[in-house]
Amino acid sequence: MAVIGFDPVRRSWVTEAEAKCKNAPLPIPGLDGQLVTDAASIQEASQDFGYIIQRTPFAVLRPGSYQDIVKMVRYAGRNCIKIAGRGEAHSTYGQAQATGGIIIDMRLLNDVGTPTPGGVWVEAGATWRAVRDATLPAGLTPPVFTDYLDTTVGGTLCVGGIGGATHRHGLQIDNVLALEVVTGDGRRMTCSPTQNPQLFRSVLGGLGQFAIILRARLKLIPARTQARVYRILYPDAASFVAAQTTCALDERFSFLEGQLVPDGSGGWLYLLEGAAYYNPDAPPNDAALLAGLAPGATIEEFTYSDWLSRLDPTVAFLKSVGAWTLPHPWYDVFLPGSEAASYVSTTAAGLTAENTGNGPILFYAYRRSKLTMPFFQSPCEEVSFLFDILRFAPPVPAIVQQRIDENVALFQQARDLGGKRYPISSIPFSQSDWIQHFGSDWFAFVFQKQRFDGDNVLTPGHGIFGTP
Numbered sequence: 001m002a003v004i005g006f007d008p009v010r011r012s013w014v015t016e017a018e019a020k021c022k023n024a025p026l027p028i029p030g031l032d033g034q035l036v037t038d039a040a041s042i043q044e045a046s047q048d049f050g051y052i053i054q055r056t057p058f059a060v061l062r063p064g065s066y067q068d069i070v071k072m073v074r075y076a077g078r079n080c081i082k083i084a085g086r087g088e089a090h091s092t093y094g095q096a097q098a099t100g101g102i103i104i105d106m107r108l109l110n111d112v113g114t115p116t117p118g119g120v121w122v123e124a125g126a127t128w129r130a131v132r133d134a135t136l137p138a139g140l141t142p143p144v145f146t147d148y149l150d151t152t153v154g155g156t157l158c159v160g161g162i163g164g165a166t167h168r169h170g171l172q173i174d175n176v177l178a179l180e181v182v183t184g185d186g187r188r189m190t191c192s193p194t195q196n197p198q199l200f201r202s203v204l205g206g207l208g209q210f211a212i213i214l215r216a217r218l219k220l221i222p223a224r225t226q227a228r229v230y231r232i233l234y235p236d237a238a239s240f241v242a243a244q245t246t247c248a249l250d251e252r253f254s255f256l257e258g259q260l261v262p263d264g265s266g267g268w269l270y271l272l273e274g275a276a277y278y279n280p281d282a283p284p285n286d287a288a289l290l291a292g293l294a295p296g297a298t299i300e301e302f303t304y305s306d307w308l309s310r311l312d313p314t315v316a317f318l319k320s321v322g323a324w325t326l327p328h329p330w331y332d333v334f335l336p337g338s339e340a341a342s343y344v345s346t347t348a349a350g351l352t353a354e355n356t357g358n359g360p361i362l363f364y365a366y367r368r369s370k371l372t373m374p375f376f377q378s379p380c381e382e383v384s385f386l387f388d389i390l391r392f393a394p395p396v397p398a399i400v401q402q403r404i405d406e407n408v409a410l411f412q413q414a415r416d417l418g419g420k421r422y423p424i425s426s427i428p429f430s431q432s433d434w435i436q437h438f439g440s441d442w443f444a445f446v447f448q449k450q451r452f453d454g455d456n457v458l459t460p461g462h463g464i465f466g467t468p
């Protein structure tokens with residue numbers, strides 16, 4: 001059902017049929033795409049991967065062009081309506097939602113241009129899987145992929161985008177050459193490190209607060225064809241953190257991640273996962289890669305492409321048993337390296353199959369000096385750690401609330417130690433939490449908000465500038 005205008009008195013959308021019996025709705029500008037209000041579209045846009053928060057928008061924009069986004073962002077500003085981009089909505093706590101607002105379905109803008117050694121233009125709604133599929137045949141690859149390839153380029157460029165190559169190359173936001181965006185005040189602009197650099201540096205990791213990303217020019221590097229994967233178990237967090245720290249600093253692996261795995265008797269082991277990317281004419285030196293690490297490594301070979309999509313079978317299984325649409329009260333934080341071992345071992349002692357829902361627990365090192373964007377918040381230490389409890393919960397509100405409460409309690413401890421929230425997670429945040437989150441960057445964040453989205457129309461779901 002297409003809408004033709006907005007009734008500013010009733011604050012509701014007006015369809016063609018309704019317009020006959022209502023006074024002068026504010027007309028929707030002519031669009032190449034559509035603004036829809038049908039129940040299925042609204043229902044989808046009210047939900048995300050968390051299945052915890054539901055906020056109902058007035059309408060969903062299915063953009064047919066970049067100009068549609070310009071027009072609707074301006075329209076939203078004139079009518080005091082919130083507006084937010086939505087990728088695949090893999091956020092877990094309403095970050096891509098907008099009560100009574102407009103949701104832009106970015107998935108319709110998903111073109112991937114021709115990859116060259118100088119980079120590739122990619123529309124914001126394209127998934128990282130589509131980027132992989134377009135770039136590898138040209139022998140090129142973005143330096144950093146998320147573990148799961150069906151996140152969108154626009155979505156991860158708003159939040160950061162961390163992966164196993166982050167200890168070498170930074171986040172996905174650190175590997176962008178240019179952006180084309182629509183600012184919150186409706187200006188279509190191109191930005192890069194040299195053109196409108198403040199806009200560029202604000203949007204990347206800026207949580208959708210300054211602009212809607214239309215497309216990004218991604219950095220590409222030569223791709224290797226193979227991935228040799230080394231898995232090494234550690235009995236405790238302290239020895240694991242020491243090994244991760246060594247590997248993060250000497251960059252021996254192309255890919256470095258880790259996770260907690262059950263030890264079979266109610267406790268946890270710590271699994272270091274390193275990968276060397278290579279071409280068959282130059283295989284990696286196993287002894288050099290494993291030097292100084294715990295004995296007993298297992299080694300497995302993949303093609304680079306298959307390694308990037310290694311989660312596919314697990315995701316297919318989770319979908320087949322209905323677990324994909326269970327609530328996901330995820331806990332995602334960054335920890336300073338000096339506190340990581342004691343914090344994680346203490347936290348792990350309280351983790352069970354019941355309170356994690358058997359979801360994976362990720363724990364791996366990255367280097368702060370590789371991060372370049374000002375609004376992405378990380379602990380101060382050079383070696384810091386991602387710690388994720390990727391919980392699954394039964395669809396029982398009281399249990400979901402219990403998991404959220406556990407996240408809050410865990411986060412308070414992490415924050416006291418210098419930890420930072422990864423803003424994809426299910427941790428309720430008030431404005432004072434955000435002020436604390438940004439610390440000395442808060443005033444710059446507010447300044448850029450006033451500069452590019454002075455009417456505060458963009459991306460209310462994080463609750464940074466008002467109740468979501």
Ligand SMILES: Cc1cc2nc3c(=O)[nH]c(=O)nc-3n(C[C@H](O)[C@H](O)[C@H](O)COP(=O)(O)OP(=O)(O)OC[C@H]3O[C@@H](n4cnc5c(N)ncnc54)[C@H](O)[C@@H]3O)c2cc1C
Pocket residue numbers: 049084085086087088089090091092095096097106124125145146147148150151152153154155156158159160161162163207208211212213214424459461
């Ligand atoms: C199975 C799984 C695995 C994951 N693995 C990783 C991982 O390895 N590393 C990692 O960093 N993250 C990971 N994530 C988290 C993921 O990065 C976030 O969920 C992130 O939000 C991207 O998802 P999305 O593209 O669906 O974005 P959405 O959730 O749709 O959007 C994220 C935010 O960006 C805004 N937004 C979206 N598109 C635009 C746009 N074009 N312009 C302006 N604002 C926009 C939204 O309003 C929202 O605030 C994983 C998530 C899942 C479900």
